Amino acid sequence: MKTKELAQTEKVSQKIQLVKGEFTPSEASDIIINLINEKINFHKLQRLQMWExxxxxxxDELDGRIGELEKEKATAREFINSKRGSGQNLKINGILEITVA
Structure with missing residues (x-):
C-alpha cells in the first residue's frame, strides 16, 4: 500500500480582525486614539532604546513616523468630533494584515 504525502504549504500571511463594530463617537474616539497612542509609544520606546x-x-525615521501618527490622530479626532451630537454611530473595521517580509 502506497501512502501519499501531502505537501504542506507554508503560510505567508495572516489577517487579524482587531476591531469590528458600531460605536458611539465617544467609544470610537477611545478605541482609535488609544490604538494610535500605543503605536506612538512603541516608536518612542524604540527611539529611546536606540539613543541609549x-x-x-x-x-529621523522614527521621529517622522511619530509625527505621521500624531497627524493621523488629529485627523481621526477631528472626524469623530464632527459626528458628536449628530446621534450617529460610527462603524470601525480594523483588520491587521501580517505578511512575511
Whole structure:
C-alpha cells in the first residue's frame, strides 16, 4: 500500500480582525486614539532604546513616523468630533494584515 504525502504549504500571511463594530463617537474616539497612542509609544520606546545604545544616532525615521501618527490622530479626532451630537454611530473595521517580509 502506497501512502501519499501531502505537501504542506507554508503560510505567508495572516489577517487579524482587531476591531469590528458600531460605536458611539465617544467609544470610537477611545478605541482609535488609544490604538494610535500605543503605536506612538512603541516608536518612542524604540527611539529611546536606540539613543541609549548610541547618543549620536539618527532617529529621523522614527521621529517622522511619530509625527505621521500624531497627524493621523488629529485627523481621526477631528472626524469623530464632527459626528458628536449628530446621534450617529460610527462603524470601525480594523483588520491587521501580517505578511512575511
Amino acid at each position: 545604545g548610541n547618543h549620536t544616532c539618527k532617529t
